[in-house]
Amino acid sequence: MSYELIDICFNFTHSAFRPDEAAVLDRAVAAGVGTMIVTGSSEPDSRFAVELAHRYPAHLYATAGVHPHLSREWTSDTAAGLRELAADPRVVAIGEAGLDYNRDYSPRPDQRRAFAHQIELVCELNLPLFLHERDAHADFLAMLREHRGSLHEVVVHCFTGTAEQLEAYLELDLHIGLTGWICDERRGSHLHPLVSRIPLERLMIETDAPYLLPRDLLHPPRGRRNEPAFLPHILATLARLLEREPGQVAAATTATARRFYRLPGPDGT
Numbered sequence: 001m002s003y004e005l006i007d008i009c010f011n012f013t014h015s016a017f018r019p020d021e022a023a024v025l026d027r028a029v030a031a032g033v034g035t036m037i038v039t040g041s042s043e044p045d046s047r048f049a050v051e052l053a054h055r056y057p058a059h060l061y062a063t064a065g066v067h068p069h070l071s072r073e074w075t076s077d078t079a080a081g082l083r084e085l086a087a088d089p090r091v092v093a094i095g096e097a098g099l100d101y102n103r104d105y106s107p108r109p110d111q112r113r114a115f116a117h118q119i120e121l122v123c124e125l126n127l128p129l130f131l132h133e134r135d136a137h138a139d140f141l142a143m144l145r146e147h148r149g150s151l152h153e154v155v156v157h158c159f160t161g162t163a164e165q166l167e168a169y170l171e172l173d174l175h176i177g178l179t180g181w182i183c184d185e186r187r188g189s190h191l192h193p194l195v196s197r198i199p200l201e202r203l204m205i206e207t208d209a210p211y212l213l214p215r216d217l218l219h220p221p222r223g224r225r226n227e228p229a230f231l232p233h234i235l236a237t238l239a240r241l242l243e244r245e246p247g248q249v250a251a252a253t254t255a256t257a258r259r260f261y262r263l264p265g266p267d268g269t
Contacts, residue, residue: 002032003250004266005235006257007228008177009096009130009157009206010036012060013048016210016225021052025059028228032250035263036060036228039096039130041067043081053090061261062088063130065095071114072106079117086125092261094122095130096157099143102135112139119147128153128260137165141172148172153260158208160187166194175202175260180214180226183237195241200252204260205238207231 007028017024028036038053040046040063049062064085066074085091097118099111106114122129129151133140144154155175159166169176176198181188195203213226214233221227232246235253239246258265 002030003232003235003247004254005031005033005035005205005231005250006254006261006263007033007036007207007209007231008155008204008257008261009039009179009208010228011041011209011211012036012038012052013040013045014210017227022056024227024229025056028231029059031229031232033228033231034059035257037092037130037261038062040064040085041096042070042073043078043085046082046085050085050088050090057090060090061092061263062090063093063095064091065093065097065118065130066114067096068098068100068111068115068132068136069103069105071111074110074114074117078114079121082118082121083125086121086127091127092263093128093130094118094125096132097129098132099136099140100132100134101139108136108139111136112143115140115143119143119151122152123147123150126152128155128262131156132158133161137161137168141168144172144174155204155260157206158212160191162190163194163197166197170198170202173202175204175256177204177206178234178238179206179208180212180230180234182241183214183216183234185215192241195238200249201256201259203253204257205231205234205253207234 046064157177209226
């Protein structure tokens with residue numbers, strides 16, 4: 001059975017999707033994933049995300065931001081470029097912003113600087129904020145606490161943290177995005193008892209495609225590229241963990257995503 005779903009993190013700018021991008025979207029829509037948010041990870045990447053959203057306006061929106069991995073590229077002109085992109089009606093959030101101390105692809109001071117600038121931008125523009133955090137919880141939380149009163153909707157995407165971290169985010173009235181990580185018995189089983197703590201009005205689902213292919217797919221694709229068509233598999237796992245009907249979880253997470261990103265309903269309103 002197909003449900004109406006929204007994939008809140010689709011890295012459609014990735015080169016892996018160029019050979020068959022239309023077919024990828026067709027498979028997603030056939031699976032019930034009619035709306036996808038294309039993630040921007042740098043200023044040029046965000047421009048491409050917006051271009052894709054205009055190329056496929058029936059199904060795509062975009063974010064505009066600088067990922068912590070690329071925060072070393074932030075210049076005095078970056079904020080102006082993101083501000084320009086954010087004026088486009090297909091842009092529904094600032095991000096992917098945040099901190100990642102796991103790999104430190106950018107120096108930590110550069111990460112904090114780019115994150116702070118994007119917090120300032122989202123406060124100015126009154127847009128939702130789409131966030132990434134890995135092994136940087138203390139600094140990440142401190143920066144959010146400092147500015148939470150000026151921020152609007154905020155989501156921590158691809159949550160993989162601890163119970164204590166989840167509670168800290170929920171206390172700040174943040175939204176939580178869950179991926180196929182919950183389908184991985186090696187890395188994601190610690191999340192299983194936590195998902196019921198997330199109110200459905202704060203919970204959204206995502207593939208993070210082409211990454212994080214659900215490990216327990218019966219027939220994984222050749223090359224193991226994840227795509228939005230596999231979002232119903234994540235939904236089914238989440239519904240089982242919540243002990244709810246998949247349709248109920250689909251309706252709730254889709255409604256939450258529509259509110260969060262201020263998206264029109266199926267009837268266009």
